[in-house]
Amino acid sequence: MHYLSQDLFFPEVSLTHSSGIIALGGDLSPQRLVLAYKSGIFPWFEDGEPITWWSPDPRMVLFLDELVVTKSMRNVLNRDTFTVTFNQNFREVISNCQQIKRDGQNGTWITNDMIEAYCNLHELGIAKSVEVWQDGQIVGGLYGIDLGHIFCGESMFSKVSNASKIAFISLVRYLQKENYKLLDCQVYNEHLESLGCREIARKDFISILKNNN
Numbered sequence: 627m628h629y630l631s632q633d634l635f636f637p638e639v640s641l642t643h644s645s646g647i648i649a650l651g652g653d654l655s656p657q658r659l660v661l662a663y664k665s666g667i668f669p670w671f672e673d674g675e676p677i678t679w680w681s682p683d684p685r686m687v688l689f690l691d692e693l694v695v696t697k698s699m700r701n702v703l704n705r706d707t708f709t710v711t712f713n714q715n716f717r718e719v720i721s722n723c724q725q726i727k728r729d730g731q732n733g734t735w736i737t738n739d740m741i742e743a744y745c746n747l748h749e750l751g752i753a754k755s756v757e758v759w760q761d762g763q764i765v766g767g768l769y770g771i772d773l774g775h776i777f778c779g780e781s782m783f784s785k786v787s788n789a790s791k792i793a794f795i796s797l798v799r800y801l802q803k804e805n806y807k808l809l810d811c812q813v814y815n816e817h818l819e820s821l822g823c824r825e826i827a828r829k830d831f832i833s834i835l836k837n838n839n
Contacts, residue, residue, distance in 0.1 A: 630679075634658060636665050639681040639832060646682035646813075653677070654743035656750060663771045663778050666832045668812060673737050683828035686818055688809040690802045694822035695795055702788050703795070708766075709759040710796045716748040717741070719755040719767040723781040736781065744769065744780070756793040760786060768793045770810075775838050777801055778810040794821060808834055 628637045630652035642648040648667055652658055654677065662668060662679060671678040695703075702708075724736040747753035748769075754777075758766035766789020768782035777797065784790035801809060810831070811823050 630677075634661060636662060636667055636679065639666050639828060642681045642683065642828075646680045647678055648681045649679040650676045652679070654739060656743075656746055656752070659743060659747060659771075660752060663773060664835070666828070666835050668778065668780075669740070670735055671737075672735050680812075681828060682813055684814075684825035685828050685831040686811040686814045686823050686825050687831060688798065688811060688818075688821070688823045690798055690806065690809065692822040692824070693795065693798045693802075694820065699788065699791060699795065703792070707760065708789065708792050710792060711757045711759065712800070713748075713754050714757050715764060716753065716755040716769060717745055718764055719757060719769050719783075720744055720781075722764070722767065722783045722785070723769065726783040726785075747771065756797050758789045758792045758796075760789070765789045766793050768797065773835075773838075775806055776808045776810055776835055777806060779812070791821070 627643060627647065628641070628649040630649050634657055636649060639648060654669065659669070667679050667681045669677055670680050720736065720741050724741060744753045748755070752771060753769060754772045755769040756767050757764050765786045766782070766784040768779060768790065770780045771778040782790040782793055798809060811818050814825055
């Protein structure tokens with residue numbers, strides 16, 4: 627296990643522990659966070675724990691042309707019940723992701739320090755959000771890191787049925803239009819799988835990440 631100093635450095639992902647943890651410590655500065663994502667690494671920890679950096683193998687991703695939109699979701703989209711915006715209220719989106727109750731989880735990994743760090747990245751145009759509105763209120767959304775050819779999804783939330791799916795589908799359609807290569811979803815869960823995401827080997831993910839052509 628590598629312990630980070632104040633030097634701006636991460637070890638090669640091939641040195642990652644079998645748990646998926648590659649390093650501990652360091653900070654959440656914009657420079658370190660950008661280096662992490664460009665290296666296929668992301669922070670994931672809880673309050674009271676050291677900053678923990680991950681590079682799991684396999685990696686959960688969405689190849690954009692594999693997005694699954696069910697008939698029922700197409701009907702929801704066609705009803706225009708929701709309005710979707712991009713980057714209109716990043717702080718509210720990440721704060722809702724922190725506060726939303728999730729099945730099987732006692733707390734959240736989005737600490738207050740994480741919120742401030744990602745809001746700083748948003749101010750720099752690197753962290754971005756999707757907001758889903760209904761009756762003038764944000765009822766769903768997601769946020770992540772935009773690397774220009776890959777979007778690294780971090781978290782999403784929903785206060786009403788289907789709102790997070792609307793955010794996800796809207797993001798993917800935007801990424802398709804802008805010729806992005808991939809949506810990084812980090813680790814497996816059934817909800818992501820139902821939307822078309824699948825696991826690939828970390829080395830394949832890193833290859834796509836490094837090939838910014």
